[in-house]
Amino acid sequence: MRVRTIDHGGLMRPIVISTALAAGLAGSALTVPAAVAASHTVAASRTVASRTVASHAVVAPAPSFKVNAKSGLKVRSGPGSKYKESGSLRFGTVVAGTGKTSGSWTQIRMPKGGVAWAPSMYLTMVKPGPPPKPKPKPTGVAAFKVTRAGVNLRTAPNTQAKVINVLRAGGLLASTGQVAKGWTQVSVSAGGVGWVAAQYLAKTTNPVYRVVGSPGVNVRAGAGVKFKQIAFVKTAILLPGTGTVQSGWAQLNLSNGLTGFASRRYLSQTVQDRGDAAAPAPAATPDPASTPDPADCPEDAPNPNAPAEEPPAQPATEVAPGS
Incomplete structure (x- = not known):
């Protein structure tokens, strides 16, 4: 083990250089101070913990919507009128939402499959009915x-x-x-x-x-x-x-x-x-x-x-x- 000093603006700081090289590697490796290693370990554990909590989070069911536009409603491939029209829905049609919104647009699931975006003002949230009688x-x-x-x-x-x-x-x-x-x-x-x-x-x-x-x-x-x-x-x-x-x-x-x-x-x-x-x-x-x-x-x-x-x-x- 060799110790060298490096001048950083008049301050001499020791740098420990390890001569024990890993198999297949060349050159020398700098050892990481214990305090720095500990800080990285804590941060990593927090990241893992946050991911674990997120994976166990209960996701609320997406709401359903009823089309309230009398003349029907055009839906698009993205959240805006600049996106391509991808279909239409009749007045009174009930569709399921995905839970995603963007500005004044809501993403919905089409009756025949796939998703689309519709103006939120033309959708009325449907309240869930009472559970069916056993x-x-x-x-x-x-x-x-x-x-x-x-x-x-x-x-x-x-x-x-x-x-x-x-x-x-x-x-x-x-x-x-x-x-x-x-x-x-x-x-x-x-x-x-x-x-x-x-x-x-x-x-x-x-x-x-x-x-x-x-x-x-x-x-x-x-x-x-x-x-x-x-x-x-x-x-x-x-x-x-x-x-x-x-x-x-x-x-x-x-x-x-x-x-x-x-x-x-x-x-x-x-x-x-x-x-x-x-x-x-x-x-x-x-x-x-x-x-x-x-x-x-x-x-x-x-x-x-x-x-x-x-x-x-x-x-x-x-x-x-x-x-």
């Missing part, structure tokens, strides 16, 4: 038992909705797999769906059948065509079964509390979401030796005058969910 969450088809008498079956999941029917204690219902804030949607055997307060339902292991006959299936008082028809259920309706199957006929529970039999030929047992309930029994199959009489075929003998499921004159009022 859709009913599907939970899986299952059979439920009504746990108390006088529970209302309603057209919507609230106590102000119209009453479709008043349910009996112990009655079975097939859910559609939709729930909403303490309510369960169930299939109505007369057609359509209804809602029941979930606190009055208990999940069961009963089978659930979907009507696959077209336009539906006859439900009879007993297991055979000789029995009186008590209902006609349309295609795709879900019905809970009691678990009883006789000679190819399954016993079903209707929404009005009555039970009846329908030919398994026109029913398909669904896969159920039973939660902690026992595993479903294997789907029943029709007795090979018993073939449903053609007279029971819904295509040949549908009965539109089957008993309807009308609500009572003075329906009971169930306790609101959560109270």
Whole structure:
């Protein structure tokens, strides 16, 4: 290590010259004073830190704009009338902004792709609307038992909705797999769906059948065509079964509390979401030796005058969910 002095205006300052050369380099290298090296290290760390903060910064979503020019709006490739015209937008068109502005111009995203610049005075910022209401969450088809008498079956999941029917204690219902804030949607055997307060339902292991006959299936008082028809259920309706199957006929529970039999030929047992309930029994199959009489075929003998499921004159009022 050698030390030399250099005259700077009468001041003699020592300069340390290292003779330890790096591989492949020639000449001598000047060592950097510790204070100077430290200052550069701090500056570099600050730069890295600022970049790190910037990389984690939350970027606000760009606003949307509606064109308020009655005659339409011409847009350009740059922020000024000197730039080339790149398209036009009709009055009322809503476009997304990029978040960039330049003077009195705003950059927007064109409906068919790409970006353009438009005079800010012809754009009105669109306020974001309320978030969409959550859709009913599907939970899986299952059979439920009504746990108390006088529970209302309603057209919507609230106590102000119209009453479709008043349910009996112990009655079975097939859910559609939709729930909403303490309510369960169930299939109505007369057609359509209804809602029941979930606190009055208990999940069961009963089978659930979907009507696959077209336009539906006859439900009879007993297991055979000789029995009186008590209902006609349309295609795709879900019905809970009691678990009883006789000679190819399954016993079903209707929404009005009555039970009846329908030919398994026109029913398909669904896969159920039973939660902690026992595993479903294997789907029943029709007795090979018993073939449903053609007279029971819904295509040949549908009965539109089957008993309807009308609500009572003075329906009971169930306790609101959560109270």
